[in-house]
Amino acid sequence: MxxxxxxxxxxxxxxxxxxxxxxxxxxxxxxxxxxxxxxxVVRAVERELADTGMTAGEHALLDALHTEGPRTVPQLARTMGLDRQPVQRWVNHAAELGLVVTAPNPAHRRSSLIRLTTEGTAAIRGIQRFESTELRQRLADLPAEDVRTALHVLDRLGEEFRHLANGSRVQREETDSQGSRDSRGSEGSNGSNGNPEGHDSRPTAPLMHKGRSGA
Structure with a gap:
């Protein structure tokens, strides 16, 4: 197709x-x-992480928790556009490193919340400071408007491909004889994460600090 x-x-x-x-x-x-x-990007990130014990997937996990706050594994999987299995593996390994812990979930007793530890928060903040410096140095020639346009295009592509992954089509709006617009077709369910491989896709930021606590 x-x-x-x-x-x-x-x-x-x-x-x-x-x-x-x-x-x-x-x-x-x-x-x-x-x-x-x-x-x-994944290769570059994992090269920078070689001495930390972390993977690019765990970086993406810490970033999601830092941005969104405590989440369950299913919620993290939806946010990251992945199946639960790789996300659970990253949670388990990050917990072994002392970067995340589980916490009771008032909304669902059987589905614990995952939250950053003090060390995990320090790690992701250090990473983001390092990345911000690198981005300023390497991509300072890109105007903010170009970056905003790129974000818009990527968001739109993501939206449409989620519909394709879910087996749904959003058809163009059609105008009826009275001039009102009728949007035909189903938007589909957001329950599917849209990851065709179902494993080890690793969304991540472009660069990585070599230390967990950052400097």
Missing amino acids: SVIEGDAGEHAGGGSAGEPTATEDLLYDVIRRLWPLHRT
């Missing part, structure tokens, strides 16, 4: 039937770059 589907004449400036538009070509270029970029 084609990653991006469209009918001739539906896009402004579109070519003949079956030919992608210029925008579709650009979207393909973005999508083609995502997986190699992701793997490159």
Whole structure:
């Protein structure tokens, strides 16, 4: 199945039937770059973490907990777009390192909350300080507006591919005879995490501090 589907004449400036538009070509270029970029980022992060005992997945876990606060493993899996199994492995290893602990969950007795320890909070804060410095030095030439545009495009791609992963389609809005707009099609369930591999995809920040507590 084609990653991006469209009918001739539906896009402004579109070519003949079956030919992608210029925008579709650009979207393909973005999508083609995502997986190699992701793997490159993971390799760079894990190289920086070589002496800490942490993995790139555990960095992503700490970042999610620092951003969102205490969460259950299922909640973390949804936030990170992963199955529960890899997230549970990261939680277990982070707990062994003293970076997270489990806590009672008032909303669900059988599903404990995962929260950062003092050491875990210090680790992620140190990592973020280091990363902020590196980003300023390496990407200072990128205007903020370009970064905001990139975020918008990535968010939109994520939204549409979640629908595809869930087996649903969101069709274009159609205008009826009275001029009102009717959005047809189901938006699908958000219960699926949309990770086709189901294991060891590791969302992570671009760079990593070598020490857990940061300097």
